[in-house]
Amino acid sequence: MSNVEVRSEKESGVSVVYLSGQALDASNVQRFRTETTSLFDAEKYFVFVLRDLKFVDSSGIGALLSCLRKAHALGGSVKLAELPMNVRQLFELVRMDRLFEIYDAKEKAIDSFRS
Amino acid sequence: MKILIVDDEQVSRMVLGRTLRALEYIVDVASSGVEAWEMYQAHQHSIVIADWVMPEMDGLQLCELIRGQSHLGYSYLILLTSKYEKQDRLTGLKSGADDFITKPFDRAELSARLGIAERIVQMEKELRSANERLEVKRRQEIEIGGNIQRSLLMARPPEDVKAFEFAPMNLPSSQVDGDFFDFFVHRPTVVDVFIGDAMGKGIPAALIGAGSKTTLLRSVGTLLSARSQDNLPSPKDIVQHANRTLATELMRLDSFITLEYVRFDAEQMVATFVDCGHTKIVHWDSTAGAVLELSGSNFPIGFVSDETYGEFSVPIANGDLFVIYSDGVTEAMSPSKELFGIDRLKDIIRDHAAESPFQILYRLRERIRKHTQDGELQDDFTVVIVRVGLSAAEWQHQLRVFPSRVESLSEIRQMVGSLANDCGLQTDSIDELQLAVHEATANIIEHAHARDGVGEIEVFAERTETGLEIKMLYEGPDFSPPETVTSQPVINTQRDGGFGLYIIQAFADEVAYGTEESGLRYIKILKRRA
Numbered sequence: 001m002s003n004v005e006v007r008s009e010k011e012s013g014v015s016v017v018y019l020s021g022q023a024l025d026a027s028n029v030q031r032f033r034t035e036t037t038s039l040f041d042a043e044k045y046f047v048f049v050l051r052d053l054k055f056v057d058s059s060g061i062g063a064l065l066s067c068l069r070k071a072h073a074l075g076g077s078v079k080l081a082e083l084p085m086n087v088r089q090l091f092e093l094v095r096m097d098r099l100f101e102i103y104d105a106k107e108k109a110i111d112s113f114r115s
Numbered sequence: 116m117k118i119l120i121v122d123d124e125q126v127s128r129m130v131l132g133r134t135l136r137a138l139e140y141i142v143d144v145a146s147s148g149v150e151a152w153e154m155y156q157a158h159q160h161s162i163v164i165a166d167w168v169m170p171e172m173d174g175l176q177l178c179e180l181i182r183g184q185s186h187l188g189y190s191y192l193i194l195l196t197s198k199y200e201k202q203d204r205l206t207g208l209k210s211g212a213d214d215f216i217t218k219p220f221d222r223a224e225l226s227a228r229l230g231i232a233e234r235i236v237q238m239e240k241e242l243r244s245a246n247e248r249l250e251v252k253r254r255q256e257i258e259i260g261g262n263i264q265r266s267l268l269m270a271r272p273p274e275d276v277k278a279f280e281f282a283p284m285n286l287p288s289s290q291v292d293g294d295f296f297d298f299f300v301h302r303p304t305v306v307d308v309f310i311g312d313a314m315g316k317g318i319p320a321a322l323i324g325a326g327s328k329t330t331l332l333r334s335v336g337t338l339l340s341a342r343s344q345d346n347l348p349s350p351k352d353i354v355q356h357a358n359r360t361l362a363t364e365l366m367r368l369d370s371f372i373t374l375e376y377v378r379f380d381a382e383q384m385v386a387t388f389v390d391c392g393h394t395k396i397v398h399w400d401s402t403a404g405a406v407l408e409l410s411g412s413n414f415p416i417g418f419v420s421d422e423t424y425g426e427f428s429v430p431i432a433n434g435d436l437f438v439i440y441s442d443g444v445t446e447a448m449s450p451s452k453e454l455f456g457i458d459r460l461k462d463i464i465r466d467h468a469a470e471s472p473f474q475i476l477y478r479l480r481e482r483i484r485k486h487t488q489d490g491e492l493q494d495d496f497t498v499v500i501v502r503v504g505l506s507a508a509e510w511q512h513q514l515r516v517f518p519s520r521v522e523s524l525s526e527i528r529q530m531v532g533s534l535a536n537d538c539g540l541q542t543d544s545i546d547e548l549q550l551a552v553h554e555a556t557a558n559i560i561e562h563a564h565a566r567d568g569v570g571e572i573e574v575f576a577e578r579t580e581t582g583l584e585i586k587m588l589y590e591g592p593d594f595s596p597p598e599t600v601t602s603q604p605v606i607n608t609q610r611d612g613g614f615g616l617y618i619i620q621a622f623a624d625e626v627a628y629g630t631e632e633s634g635l636r637y638i639k640i641l642k643r644r645a
Contacts, residue, residue, distance in 0.1 A: 026557040055528065061614060089546065
C-alpha cells in the first residue's frame with residue numbers, strides 16, 4: 001500500500017496541511033478520508049501543500065474534492081500549493097484548476113486568504 | 116425464542132397461541148399463509164407452526180417458500196395435521212417440514228417437541244457461525260499462502276544477464292501449492308535456475324517450498340565460498356549438498372520435493388541438468404529445428420539422505436529455448452478431464468520458437484486457460500522459459516502477474532515506469548502512461564470479481580516500433596465505456612468520481628477493451644514516443 005502522510009500547522013491564521021508520500025490513490029484514500037475528517041472540526045481555511053506527494057489518481061482527486069466540499073460547507077475553502085509537475089498535469093486535464101485555486105508557492109496561497 | 120403460528124381457524128389459533136405464551140414463547144400470529152410469509156420475511160422466526168390445510172397458500176407452500184430463503188438462517192417448521200384428514204407426511208417432509216403435530220394437540224407433547232425444535236435451531240445457529248469462522252480462516256489462509264508464494268517462493272528474473280533471457284510466470288491455484296523457483300547469477304554468462312515443487316498443498320507445502328528454496332541458495336553459497344569464482348561447484352554437488360541438509364527434515368515431515376536444477380553456461384555453450392523426479396524439460400533445438408524432451412533419473416529431494424545425484428549436459432546454441440515448468444502446466448485439466456499434456460506444450464514451442472520468451476509464455480497461458488475453460492487451475496502454474504541468445508539485450512515482451520488488490524497499484528506503476536524508460540519514452544509520457552494504466556488497473560481491482568477474493572491481473576508489455584503497449588488481463592466484466600469518452604466529465608464539487616475513464620482516454624494514445632480467446636478480458640493502452 002502506498003503511504004501518504006498528513007501533517008498540519010497553523011501559519012498566519014491559516015491551516016497549512018502538508019501531504020507527502022508515494023501516492024494519494026485508490027490504495028489509501030479511505031484512510032486519508034478518515035484521517036482528514038478531524039481537520040475540519042476546528043478550521044475552515046486551508047492550504048494543502050502537495051510538493052512532496054509523488055502521485056495522485058482519480059480517487060485522490062475525489063478525496064481532495066470532498067475536503068473542498070467540507071470547507072465550503074463551513075464557509076471556508078481549500079487552496080492548493082506547490083503541485084509537482086505530474087499532479088499539476090492531471091489537475092489541468094480534469095479541469096480541477098477551475099474548482100481549486102492553485103498557487104506556485106505556499107506563501108501566496110496563505111496571502112490570498114487575506115485579500 | 117420467537118414462534119410464528121399460522122392457521123385459518125380462529126379458535127385453533129387462539130388455543131395454540133395461549134398455550135405457547137404459557138410456555139413463555141414470544142408468539143406472532145397469522146391467519147393466512149400469505150400473511151405468515153410476510154411476517155416471516157420481516158422477522159425470520161426460529162420456529163414456524165403452520166396449519167397444513169389453508170386456502171390460497173397452504174402449509175406446504177409456506178414451508179417451501181421458507182426453505183427457499185435458507186440463507187437467512189434455519190427455521191424449524193412444524194405442520195399441524197388433523198386426525199380427520201389423511202395427509203401424506205412424506206409430502207410434508209419433502210416440502211421442508213421438520214415435524215408434525217396432530218390436532219387436537221397434547222400440551223406435554225407440544226412442549227417436548229418444541230424443546231427438540233429449540234435444540235436443533237440452536238445447533239444450526241452454532242454450526243452456521245462455526246462455518247462462517249472457518250470460511251474467514253480459510254480466506255486468511257489463502258491470503259497468507261499467497262503472500263508466502265509471492266514473497267518467498269518466487270523470484271524476479273535476473274537483470275544483469277546478457278547471454279540469456281528468462282521469462283518466469285506463476286499463477287497460483289485457489290489452494291496454495293508449494294511451487295518455487297529462483298535464479299543464481301554466477302557471472303552474466305553463467306546462470307543457475309531451479310524450479311521445485313513441494314508435495315502437498317496449502318500453507319504446509321508453501322513453507323516446505325520456502326525452506327527448500329532457502330536451503331538450495333545456501334548450498335550454492337556454502338560450496339561457492341570454498342572455491343574460487345572460476346571453479347564453480349557443479350549442479351549435482353549443489354543438489355546433493357541441499358539434499359543432505361533437507362532429507363531428514365523432509366522425511367520427518369513425510370514430504371519431498373521434485374526439483375529441476377539447471378546451469379546455463381554461455382562460455383562453454385552448454386546446459387547442465389540435475390533432474391530430481393521433476394517434469395520433463397522441453398528443449399527447442401534451434402540447430403536441428405526440433406523439439407526435444409529432456410529428463411534425468413534422480414530421486415526427488417528428501418527420499419534418501421545419502422543419495423548420490425547425477426547430472427547430464429546438452430550443448431546449447433543461440434536461439435535455443437528451454438521450458439522448465441511444474442506439473443500444474445501439463446496436468447491442467449479440461450472440463451472433460453483431459454490433461455493438457457506435454458505434446459500441446461511442444462506444439463506451442465515448435466510453432467512459436469522464433470518469438471520472444473514472454474510472448475511464448477503469454478501464448479502458453481492463453482492455451483491453458485482455453486483448455487481448462489473456466490480458468491480454474493487445480494495446481495499452481497509455474498513456468499520459466501529460457502532463451503539462449505548472446506544478443507538478448509533488448510526485451511520484446513514482458514509479463515508479470517499481480518494479485519488483484521490495491522496494494523499492487525504502486526508495484527504496477529513502478530513496472531510501467533521502468534519499462535517505459537527502457538523504451539525511451541519522455542518523462543511526461545511516462546507520467547501519463549503510468550496514470551492511464553493506474554486508472555485502468557484501479558477499475559479492474561474495484562470491479563472485477565475475483566474468485567474467492569484472490570484474483571490476478573496479468574500485465575503484458577510489448578515494445579512496439581513506436582512506443583510501449585501495456586495490456587492488463589483479468590477475469591471479470593468488460594469495462595469498455597458505453598461510447599468513446601471524449602468529453603470531459605462534468606466538474607462540480609458535488610461529485611468525486613467519474614474521472615478515471617476520461618483520464619485513461621486522454622493520457623493514452625490508444626485504448627482498446629476486449630476479450631481473449633481464453634475468455635480473459637483485457638484493457639490495452641498504447642503510448643508512443645513523442
